Amino acid sequence: MSKEIPKWAQDEIKNAKFGKPETITRTGYILEIYEKEMRADVQVYEALDDGRKIIEGMSLPKKVKAADLMKGVVYEFTINVNKAPLGKKLVEFLKKEMELDMDAIYQFDLAALELMDVDSDSASGDAEEE
Numbered sequence: 001m002s003k004e005i006p007k008w009a010q011d012e013i014k015n016a017k018f019g020k021p022e023t024i025t026r027t028g029y030i031l032e033i034y035e036k037e038m039r040a041d042v043q044v045y046e047a048l049d050d051g052r053k054i055i056e057g058m059s060l061p062k063k064v065k066a067a068d069l070m071k072g073v074v075y076e077f078t079i080n081v082n083k084a085p086l087g088k089k090l091v092e093f094l095k096k097e098m099e100l101d102m103d104a105i106y107q108f109d110l111a112a113l114e115l116m117d118v119d120s121d122s123a124s125g126d127a128e129e130e
Contacts, residue, residue, distance in 0.1 A: 003097060009090055016084035016105050023111060024048070027076050035066040040110070042077065050106070055079070058108040074116040082107040 005013075028044035031054070038060045047053050058079065060066060084105045086094075094100040 005098070006093075009093055012087060012090050013105065016086065018082040018084045018105075018107060021080040021082045021109070023078060023080055025076060025078050027074060027116065028053075029074055030069055030071045033066050033069050033071065038062070038066060040066070040069065042075075044077065048081070050104075055108050058110050060110050061112075064110065064113070069113075070115075076114045076116055077110060078112040080109040080111050082109070 026044035026046050026048075028042050030040050030042050032041040034040065034057075037057075039057045040060055041054065041056045042058060043054050045053070048055070084107075086103055086105065091103045094102050
């Protein structure tokens with residue numbers, strides 16, 4: 001049975017204030033696409049600042065057509081990372097009572113993506129040998 005989060009903790013999480021977004025670039029691939037929600041789960045090769053390599057529920061911009069995205073192929077992602085730090089009392093509560101090591105809430109928004117041409121290196125190498 002899971003523990004219930006007290007109202008004060010829920011309120012702090014719900015009202016967390018995000019700072020100015022930081023823009024980062026990472027390469028990786030799409031794990032899952034949620035067309036209706038305009039979101040995607042991606043795995044990146046280079047870990048984010050908090051150590052994660054999987055970003056769940058990253059929002060997609062309106063200009064991106066979810067149907068055009070391909071799972072399992074390498075993209076370069078430009079991501080806006082929004083971070084809302086949590087208060088000391090909440091961080092301690094989450095660690096002790098919920099066994100969660102978490103000091104901030106993150107929100108990820110895809111700014112741009114570019115399909116990486118991974119086959120071009122081998123193709124150009126063949127052409128040079130002729």
